[in-house]
Amino acid sequence: MPNMNPKKIPMPQQAPDVRNKNFEEVEQGYTNDMAVEEAKRCLDCKHKPCVSGCPVNVRIPEFIGEIVKGNFENAYQIIKDTNALPAVCGRVCPQENQCEKLCVRGFKGESVAIGRLERFAADYHMANSDEVIEKPASNGIKVAVIGSGPAGLTCAGDLAKLGYDVTVFEAFHVAGGVLMYGIPQFRLPKEIVQREIDSLKVLGVRIETNSVVGKLVSVDELMREEGFKAVFIGSGAGLPAFMGIEGENLCGVYSSNEFLTRINLMKAYRFPDYETPIRVGKRVAVVGGGNVAMDAARCAKRLGAEEVYIIYRRSEEEMPARREEVHHAKEEGIVFKLLTNPTRILGKDGWVNGIECVEMTLGEPDESGRRRPQEKAGSEHVLDVETVIIAIGQTPNPLIKDTTPELEVNRRGGLVVDEKTGLTSKAGVYAGGDAVTGAATVILAMGAGKTAAAAIDQYLKENY
Amino acid sequence: MFRIAKKRALNPQVTLMEIEAPRIAKKVKPGQFIMLRIDEFGERIPLTVADFDVGAGTVTIIFQKVGKTTMALGELSEGSFILDFAGPLGVPTHLKGYKHAAVIGGGLGTAIAYPQAKALHRMGASVDVVAGFRSKDLIILEDEVRAISDHTYITTDDGSNGSKGFVTDVLKSLIEQGNHYDVVIAIGPLVMMRAVSNLTKAYGIKTIVSLNTTMIDGTGMCGGCRVTVGGEIKFACVDGPDFDGHLVDFDEAIMRSQMYKASEREALDRHQCRLEGKQDA
Ligand SMILES: Cc1cc2nc3c(=O)[nH]c(=O)nc-3n(C[C@H](O)[C@H](O)[C@H](O)COP(=O)(O)OP(=O)(O)OC[C@H]3O[C@@H](n4cnc5c(N)ncnc54)[C@H](O)[C@@H]3O)c2cc1C
Numbered sequence: 001m002p003n004m005n006p007k008k009i010p011m012p013q014q015a016p017d018v019r020n021k022n023f024e025e026v027e028q029g030y031t032n033d034m035a036v037e038e039a040k041r042c043l044d045c046k047h048k049p050c051v052s053g054c055p056v057n058v059r060i061p062e063f064i065g066e067i068v069k070g071n072f073e074n075a076y077q078i079i080k081d082t083n084a085l086p087a088v089c090g091r092v093c094p095q096e097n098q099c100e101k102l103c104v105r106g107f108k109g110e111s112v113a114i115g116r117l118e119r120f121a122a123d124y125h126m127a128n129s130d131e132v133i134e135k136p137a138s139n140g141i142k143v144a145v146i147g148s149g150p151a152g153l154t155c156a157g158d159l160a161k162l163g164y165d166v167t168v169f170e171a172f173h174v175a176g177g178v179l180m181y182g183i184p185q186f187r188l189p190k191e192i193v194q195r196e197i198d199s200l201k202v203l204g205v206r207i208e209t210n211s212v213v214g215k216l217v218s219v220d221e222l223m224r225e226e227g228f229k230a231v232f233i234g235s236g237a238g239l240p241a242f243m244g245i246e247g248e249n250l251c252g253v254y255s256s257n258e259f260l261t262r263i264n265l266m267k268a269y270r271f272p273d274y275e276t277p278i279r280v281g282k283r284v285a286v287v288g289g290g291n292v293a294m295d296a297a298r299c300a301k302r303l304g305a306e307e308v309y310i311i312y313r314r315s316e317e318e319m320p321a322r323r324e325e326v327h328h329a330k331e332e333g334i335v336f337k338l339l340t341n342p343t344r345i346l347g348k349d350g351w352v353n354g355i356e357c358v359e360m361t362l363g364e365p366d367e368s369g370r371r372r373p374q375e376k377a378g379s380e381h382v383l384d385v386e387t388v389i390i391a392i393g394q395t396p397n398p399l400i401k402d403t404t405p406e407l408e409v410n411r412r413g414g415l416v417v418d419e420k421t422g423l424t425s426k427a428g429v430y431a432g433g434d435a436v437t438g439a440a441t442v443i444l445a446m447g448a449g450k451t452a453a454a455a456i457d458q459y460l461k462e463n464y
Numbered sequence: 465m466f467r468i469a470k471k472r473a474l475n476p477q478v479t480l481m482e483i484e485a486p487r488i489a490k491k492v493k494p495g496q497f498i499m500l501r502i503d504e505f506g507e508r509i510p511l512t513v514a515d516f517d518v519g520a521g522t523v524t525i526i527f528q529k530v531g532k533t534t535m536a537l538g539e540l541s542e543g544s545f546i547l548d549f550a551g552p553l554g555v556p557t558h559l560k561g562y563k564h565a566a567v568i569g570g571g572l573g574t575a576i577a578y579p580q581a582k583a584l585h586r587m588g589a590s591v592d593v594v595a596g597f598r599s600k601d602l603i604i605l606e607d608e609v610r611a612i613s614d615h616t617y618i619t620t621d622d623g624s625n626g627s628k629g630f631v632t633d634v635l636k637s638l639i640e641q642g643n644h645y646d647v648v649i650a651i652g653p654l655v656m657m658r659a660v661s662n663l664t665k666a667y668g669i670k671t672i673v674s675l676n677t678t679m680i681d682g683t684g685m686c687g688g689c690r691v692t693v694g695g696e697i698k699f700a701c702v703d704g705p706d707f708d709g710h711l712v713d714f715d716e717a718i719m720r721s722q723m724y725k726a727s728e729r730e731a732l733d734r735h736q737c738r739l740e741g742k743q744d745a
């Protein structure tokens with residue numbers, strides 16, 4: 001008999017006024033009993049709407065069925081079949097717009113907590129499995145992967161399992177991409193990402209950090225001089241956007257990339273044990289409404305800011321952030337200034353001391369389908385803040401494109417690829433993830449890495 | 465891990481190191497820089513490449529022991545290792561087509577300007593070098609610079625080498641004496657580069673400066689290195705580090721360089737306390 005409780009089993013978590021002072025993980029995961037109880041809410045629908053909502057088509061009712069039976073490891077293996085990073089996706093996917101959005105239980109209550117169950121199965125596996133990863137026999141064909149975010153890691157893993165000799169080139173000193181430098185520890189513990197990377201190494205994947213492709217070596221040189229027969233570009237969307245308003249270069253203004261990189265990658269939250277500094281101040285304004293803005297705001301709070309504002313020009317409904325993160329941010333005391341847009345940043349002696357904003361109203365929908373915000377005349381007002389963090393988006397970094405003339409890019413700087421294969425305009429060179437789509441999601445990046453790995457395999461089989 | 469193949473003190477505050485980084489040595493050009501991180505706890509800092517040797521596979525860096533990271537770097541001995549060393553980053557200095565160059569170095573900036581002067585000299589340009597130091601015992605690379613320049617002028621703020629004054633004084637009198645330069649390359653503290661740029665602007669001489677801003681990634685990802693040049697935001701790490709000195713908003717750059725002064729002091733104090741064997745500050 002299914003469990004007909006209209007609500008999800010709640011996830012144990014740190015209390016808001018405790019967690020907003022530390023960087024430990026907020027959500028603490030289901031126990032076995034909770035997971036089984038929640039899994040029982042699944043009706044095992046014949047037409048499986050949830051599966052079509054998942055960008056990589058995880059066989060959701062099937063893995064949930066295994067959880068009901070207590071076969072947690074089986075559940076994990078089913079997920080892993082199509083999703084290379086279950087422990088990551090269970091934590092950061094926007095489930096409410098994907099699988100859970102289509103869940104039949106969601107019509108009259110809450111959907112099944114598919115994301116939490118995915119995370120449960122993955123965490124169970126990490127804690128209990130004694131699975132030994134075996135290094136597959138090498139076929140000696142070299143493939144280069146540029147960037148070690150979810151797209152690159154997935155592509156590298158799939159190719160290594162097929163016997164290719166894979167080298168990942170990463171610009172930073174650690175692998176993991178946004179999973180390491182962007183998403184904070186309290187939402188995605190770095191140990192989890194590191195485990196995924198370590199298991200790739202066991203598969204024989206070589207990871208060369210400190211290697212900025214386009215500077216240290218070009219794509220052409222990798223192929224011509226170093227013997228790589230195919231290249232996958234998963235270099236992400238690393239170029240931060242600024243607003244172009246007055247005062248953006250004052251001391252105390254950060255791009256979200258800089259703010260989060262200092263904190264997550266360089267561990268500035270542990271200054272001075274870690275030597276990279278960060279300056280947070282007492283009152284902080286974060287501009288933007290996505291996951292990045294939520295992460296920056298919640299980090300600022302944890303670093304001691306008393307008042308943290310999210311400034312977003314549309315209403316909460318249009319916010320692109322995961323709903324859960326918005327909810328968590330509010331619980332932690334972040335103040336939402338919705339329908340508000342900054343017009344300039346004010347300063348004194350070179351340092352930020354305020355941000356001037358106007359109120360907005362929503363007009364007709366624009367091409368993205370969201371209602372277009374318009375300024376309300378005469379609504380200027382100033383918020384006193386010492387720090388401003390701009391989290392309004394990132395675009396792909398032009399470094400690789402600029403040094404590889406044959407690569408075509410679109411208007412927004414994304415690499416142009418064939419959707420079915422990830423093939424770029426250059427033979428043997430594939431791409432996927434944010435480098436193609438602009439800032440998107442982990443699961444889409446991972447899916448693109450998978451697609452490209454399959455296409456690269458086919459290309460190499462046909463040509464070598 | 466990157467091995468320190470050679471270490472040499474140029475003066476009590478300035479150290480030269482040759483680092484084994486063959487891939488970078490093969491690719492680097494004058495004007496480019498590297499980012500390094502000494503160990504797991506360290507900051508990432510940019511240092512301009514002062515020289516390189518493709519055969520030996522080494523890259524030379526020269527740094528002044530001013531902050532926590534450069535202090536700690538200076539304490540490492542020959543044969544030990546640096547954890548991370550990434551590059552070559554930034555755009556190489558554009559040196560082609562100049563016939564008469566004045567290269568101005570302020571303190572440590574002399575070491576950074578040296579490869580440019582050397583490259584210009586090799587390309588057949590006449591090169592006058594003006595190098596300024598606070599006092600006589602801080603003078604570095606004098607012999608090296610003399611070997612590749614047509615004229616070398618060394619001044620000290622306190623006159624302890626017998627020639628008192630600022631580099632701008634020397635440059636001004638060279639120009640006034642009728643020396644014609646088609647380019648001035650100025651590298652040193654921001655205030656010095658501002659002074660040189662203001663001077664050369666009056667004479668309409670093209671001036672290239674090198675901006676060593678705070679950086680984290682060095683690849684255009686964080687925007688922490690942004691500067692205003694000709695009214696536009698530029699990222700020093702990917703658009704620079706060289707810029708047209710007449711277009712750089714130096715006042716803003718100087719202001720932005722203050723952002724972490726307090727934290728830097730804290731880290732430095734703590735480091736010095738550790739060295740002296742005291743408890744953590
Ligand atoms: C703060 C933040 C929070 C987010 N939260 C979520 C979330 O909750 N859920 C979700 O689904 N998505 C989230 N996203 C988006 C998601 O992280 C990205 O869509 C995803 O990581 C993209 O993966 P990728 O592999 O394409 O690129 P990235 O993860 O960006 O990795 C690219 C890697 O390539 C490296 N690189 C770049 N250029 C070069 C070069 N020239 N040579 C060598 N290496 C290079 C970079 O250093 C980086 O490591 C978030 C993003 C941010 C910034």
Ligand code: FES
Pocket residue numbers: 678679680681682683684685686687688689690699700701702
């Ligand atoms: S150092 Fe980060 S963009 Fe230049």
